[in-house]
Amino acid sequence: MEDQIRAEFRKNNFVLVEEEEILQKCLTFCINYNLSPSDLVSSWDLYSINRQLELTVSDAHMDAFGQQLQSEQKQAIVEKEQGPHSYTDVTMEIDDEHEDSKEVVPTSPVAQNVVNLESFDVTPITNGKMHSLGKPLELVTPFGQRKDKFVVHSTLNNLPTVHEIKNEHGEENSDDDVIKRVQPIKRCSLEIHGSQPAPGCRYMYDRIEDKFNHLEDRIMKYSEALVASQLYDELVDPSVASQKTIFTVGMICCEEEGRLKEKPIMLQSSVEHSGGQRVRLEMQKLEQFSIFPGQVVGVEGHNPSGHCLIATKIVDYVPLSVPDDDTFRQTNRQAMDQDNQPADSSDISSDLSLIVASGPFTTTDNLFFEPLSDLLAYAQRKQPQLLVLLGPFIDSEHPEIKKGALSKTYDELFHLEVLKRLQDYVEYMGSAARVILVPSVRDAHHDHAFPQPAFDINLADINDQITCITNPGIISANKVKVGCCSVDVLKQLSTDVVSRGIKNRMNTLTNHLLSQRSFYPLYPPAEDTPVDFSLAPEAFQMSVIPDVLIVPSDLTQFVKVLSLEGSSEAKCICVNPGRLARGEGGGHFVELNFHGSPDSSSASVIRI
Structure with missing residues (x-):
């Protein structure tokens, strides 16, 4: 089996530094966790991508790799048993390993520092002593036991909003102080480019x-x-x-x-x-x-x-x-606010502030949607022009939904727990706030096909503020082109790609x-991935290179400025916001301020 393991590593272009020690440990992993050599190398491939390692395999990483394999085995057993209240916290090791987190954005001057943005409690929507789903309300959930509510995990260039936390005397500002200093946001223009599938x-x-x-x-x-x-x-x-x-x-x-x-x-x-x-x-x-x-x-x-x-x-x-x-x-493009468009499109500034988050939006131990409530409370303070939310919203992989023990339909759950919160958010923020919803193939209440049509929510009162687009889809806000795709294509590419001589x-x-x-x-x-090729040709094609490309993934969250091959001038900000909820704990989201071009823009990955 050692020869097979060595051959699999070589097939995938990995170089073993301390070959004998590595093969001995890999053989132990295969025996203990019942893995084939190809499965083991696939797991290492994903492990190395998450930590942005080179193609050189070192014995120094074997212990941490073994711990990850052990965690994956435990999680697989827990999911198989499906016992009540037995869900473990599936958190990425990057949360506790600052030496890895600094690799997420190499250009960041403060990527290895975590900055506590703010701490305030947000309680789930309840009716008396019962949750809105008819469940008894637990006063304390694992998600609510967090000590630091919002922490800057890594940054791109700089993040001006961080400086709002301290006043002249170095003390934290109160909520009232911050609200007084925040200027009212200006409504952004919005166009949807392409509407397929309908x-x-x-x-x-x-x-x-x-x-x-x-x-x-x-x-x-x-x-x-x-x-x-x-x-x-x-x-x-x-x-x-x-x-x-x-x-x-x-x-x-x-x-x-x-x-x-x-x-x-x-x-x-x-x-x-x-x-x-x-x-x-x-x-x-x-x-x-x-x-x-x-x-x-x-x-x-x-x-x-x-x-x-x-x-x-x-x-x-x-x-x-x-x-x-x-x-x-x-x-094909559809203007969402034709009445408010200026006569000359050149009058629109190429500046845009947005917050990006990807589901799941609730933890695995309940359906309180506490992470979503915290995110909206954070957005109320920061007042972005655009809030981009990508599914899954009603996650078909959630343990409670898998058991089929809900007293409500999936559509009712979506309207009650998600749309109701978003309605409250836009009403509180005023007419300038906009929300973009992108579905996912894991949404239990939506069409299970890729590409996906947009949600049909029929909210007449605020239909111009909450906009649903296809998956994938491209929008233009203040002349800033934003592309979104909720399928984890990066993770799928990582398992199928064959490379040589690639550093990053x-x-x-x-x-x-x-x-x-x-x-x-x-x-x-x-x-x-349920790809339907009768719908794919127009939907999958990027008719334009977006200024901001949002591709949520289970891989390490990041914000990067990439230069297009063949052109040193064309650049794009690529964003992986991670998952807002991971297991019973919180995940990550991204706050981004676009100013004219990717190089002059700033962003941060925030742990919730």
Whole structure:
């Protein structure tokens, strides 16, 4: 088994420093936790991505890795038993390891310091001694036992709102002092770009033809973009034997079912250039690459035998030959406040303050939605122009919902516990406040298909303040383009990607979405993601590179400024807000202030 473990590490491009010690410990892990070598290496892959480690495996990390495996085994046993009040607190180790947290945002001057923003109690909505769901109210829950209510976990550039906490004498301000100093917010403009799929659409009717058309369309659009850039030679059939250097475009494929491996890798070209044939892709001459199944790439190389294309260069990004704004104007867009739009769009400032949070919004031991209440109370103090909430709201993975013991329907629970709180929030904040809701495939009360239509909430009184968009979706607020996708595509990419010579793997994973111009470039999709290819072509495509890309994930939360490949000027702020609730404890959310460009903007990841 040691040889198998060594081979699995090498297949995934990991280098073992102290080989004998590492293999001995890994063998013990496999025996104790009943893991196969491939499962063990997959767990290490996820562990190393979370901590932004290099591809070098060191014995110094084995003890912490073993503790994580032990925690995962305990959690699996607890979930299997499904006993009452037996849920454990699933918190990320990064909460207690400041040496790892500083790696989340390398540019942060205070990333390794945690700053206590404020402490105030927020009690759940109750009716007397009974919870709104008819359950007895527990006066103290594990979530309510937190000592520090809001703590800055890491920052990007600087966060001006932190300085509001102290007054001239270095003492904490009272609530009244802060309220007096906070200026009324200005209502932001809002446009929704793209409205597919529409509410009430038919899904689960996709055919093989739909899958073929989707993939072929991606390859053809990529090919047309490369030809239009005039940077590369004319595209040719990669399956034809040739001693000359050729350039072709195709999609990365697996030769067999399962995870992508470095050998063999197949390249499927378009029907127009090769009749859709596949050819084996050899990448031994490349010092650096990062590929995954479904990725469309340009390949420069030669095929002397007609059976194997030997690559000398991989082009994995679309050149920015056409300005984004030209394409952006042609996309379907819906203005949400036409009456309040200025006559000249240039009058709108490119400044935007927003708070971003992703579900679950309640802890696993109850359905009080205490984290959501705390988040809204924090937003009332900070007064962001935009509050972006991504599902799941009614989490189908919640233990109480899994047991099916609720006395209310999922829709009633959503309206009572989520929409009622949001209504109170916007009424308190006034007409300038806006809320964006993005559904999730884990929402028990919504369509189980990806891409997803928007929620149909029908709130006539405040319909212009609470806006529902599709998943994925793009909005424009104060000319700031914000893209949202609640599916954990980063985690799914991390398990399927094959790379060599990549230093910052998290940046590379996020950049794949931007370089492929797709919210979900994986094919075949993950087993737990119900992709409907009859709805996918328009919904998955990024018609424009967003200024802010929100991609919640179970991986380490972060806020990063990424430069698009092929252009040093085009940049994007990529945000993983983490989960607002983790187990019986709190999680994280992000506060972001956009000022004209990503480089001049500030943000912070806050632990709740």
